[in-house]
Amino acid sequence: MRPLPWPRARAAAVLSLCCAAGCRTDEADPKGDGGDTGQAARALEPWQAPAELIGVANIDDDDENGELDWDDGTTLAIDNERVDLPLPADLVAALAEGHSLLLTLSGEVESIRVYADGQLVLGDGMLTAPVPTPTAEALSLQVEFEGFLNVGALDYSVVDETMVEVDAGSIALLSAPLILNHHLQPAEAVMAVDVGGGAWGNAAFIRTFEDTFGESFSTATGGSVGWDVWMQDEIEFATLTAPGKRLDVVINSIRSQNGRYLDRYPTEQLRAPDMAVMTWGDGFPSSQDSFGNMEVTPPLSADGVDYPFGRIYYGDAGYAQVTPELRTLLDAQQVQAPIVLDVSWLCVGHVDEFMTFLPDPDAPRGFRLVYADTRLGFSFLEGQPAELDLPKYDAGHDYPTPGDMLSDTRLRAYNDDLQVNLDANLALLTEELDLQPDEIILIPALFEASPECGGGALSLITGTVNMEVYTDPDGQGAVVLPPDPFFRSDTRDLPSDTFAAEIEALLPASVEVVWTDDWSAYHLAWGEVHCGSNTIRTPTADWWTDARALIGGEL
């Protein structure tokens, strides 16, 4: 840390302000002898103030009055986002006996406030002020931040009754970056939208989640959210952390607006003390603004740089991108350097349609990239009985058998062409993440062109990579819920499904696979299990130590 010098001139200004604030100044140097009052100077140990104070933006609503706590001056007793800085007992005693503690705020002063026992001292235009005379034996300062990575400094000067400075120093102030969650963080809760039963409902999907996660699973009723089942797309979970503090942030996508569809779900169902809801961007959304298109790699090192919180990756369709405000925000956080992938070839255009990451303690860096590959998709098909009845694919895709898929030359050509997009994205990921071949699991996949979507690609065989990943508390394994492929004659006989068996043989032993029926409400509507679920996770690293090098090093 670089200590900021305490300028004498500023101290003088503080003294003037102190007078204006009604401090006891009537006896200050009345003889003009430099403050020698003839009294014995109080012995005061130098304040061993911390070199820095780390905090989180006060953007939740602890008093639940509908306003952000930064905006409404929530009382100290309720607000737990302010950073507490107790003053040493001897300093408090000295202040009570006539010493003064003078504070000066610098840096991003519009976004930082300092309180003394809940009373605003600095901020909101006040940059220099004395701490009020204590009325009790204890006194604490509190520091409050408005935003992410707010940087400032709190300079202090202790002067005695004769206006002689007896102690001085500086405390660096820094607020947390906004950090998006990754799949190696333990899962705490998972959610989806329940649109009921019937041929086009998701009763089986909901039942699987309930059976698997019990009380950790919650639903929004379909009617309350406009029958919008795409829970992944509406919200992205992130965290703000500081020593002893955790604030979860729900980023509410601009994909739905004006209270329609899932737009109100975050504020009505998720917002709570220590759970903030924020939106970045406005205007007409693109599909790329959905958060199935916003994911994070596990922690890794690449090109000599440690990314203890992983790296964000999202897709760019060329003709449409993630809203600029959100891209700017994510870039500014510095710790998860985003990677941009090409999703122009997809109908929906989300990164979760072709890749995911799974925890695997046996992998070199503790994870595997699971990545769609159409060559393996056709290899799988070629190993199947050509006349195998596939009732789901007959009704949903007009392919009654594997043989019908294999004999469709256009389907083969289409997949051959789009594989180059998959390969190009994988090459970019390999370079950006220093991926080694044994860290990559290629998964059989097949896509088909959607006439309704202008020829964009949709999963033909259910997109396995598009799975819910519910990570274990130790981050070493997970329960994963991929979409049931229904690649079988008897749709009720999962053990007979050869595609499911092939996938299970490929996935790491660290994951427990729970195949999930998402066929009608998700697969046929251009999404899969991951698209229809979302997960709150536990932060597992301390950015103020682990990611210091990424945010500019020393303050």
Added chain:
Amino acid sequence: MNPAARALALLPALTLAATFSAPAAAGALADRLAAAPSPAAVLASPDALPAPADALDRAADAALRDWRADPAGAAAVWSAAPLTTRARSPRLPVEAGAPHGAVHLARALWSPEAPAVRGAALAAAARLVTDWAAVAPRLLAEDDVELRRITADLLVDAPAALAAPALALAAADADPAVRAAAMRALGGHEAALAPGLLLGGTTDQHAVVREAALRSAGWVGLSAAAPAARAALSADEPAVRLAGAQALRRLDPAAFAAARPALAADPDPRLRQLAAAR
């Protein structure tokens, strides 16, 4: 359709009718379902569609038209939640309502009141009615570009005899999005269906049309398009270069092999990947 199959087909609709609030209305709907005209006939007769018979019928129509505004209403009609695709477009679960659904689909398709639903209604109808393309020329004369675009794209799976005249119209459309859709649809047919249309597309003034034409030409093996594919390798637009290279790989492997060094130095990573592919 034999009576048993027809009864099976009607079962979901009868179920929804039974769950509708008024038993009498459910009975009326069941009667009307039993007397429903064939989906093909309904779809092909936009000027002779049966008018909504009663409040229930009107509610069904309204729910479709106002699908985005009233999904709950649509759910009541269709017996289950109407699907929102992940790309935010409506997907009409027509299978659950057929053949009764065809009447409502047809009204939605031919109604100008809800343009957002017309494309979804057409897509649903195309799944339901094999010969839907008989009405494609009429749809391609509509003002709605998106409806014309989806009409052209859906011709990919239409019978060749019905698709050919419609594709000729679409390929001459004033809007490049519709012409590109026609080129994509041609990729689902034999090369002999309309080679001239595909070749014409490879020199279209709009890149999106050239890209689609080149890709389809490669898929259908239209060797006459090989020179156009070779020329496309020097196009300004990366998507056109990629489509040209992929077409050339199929139409003239020797020329593609000769082009590999240049492709390996292309600024677009997809072309570099293609150059490195076996």
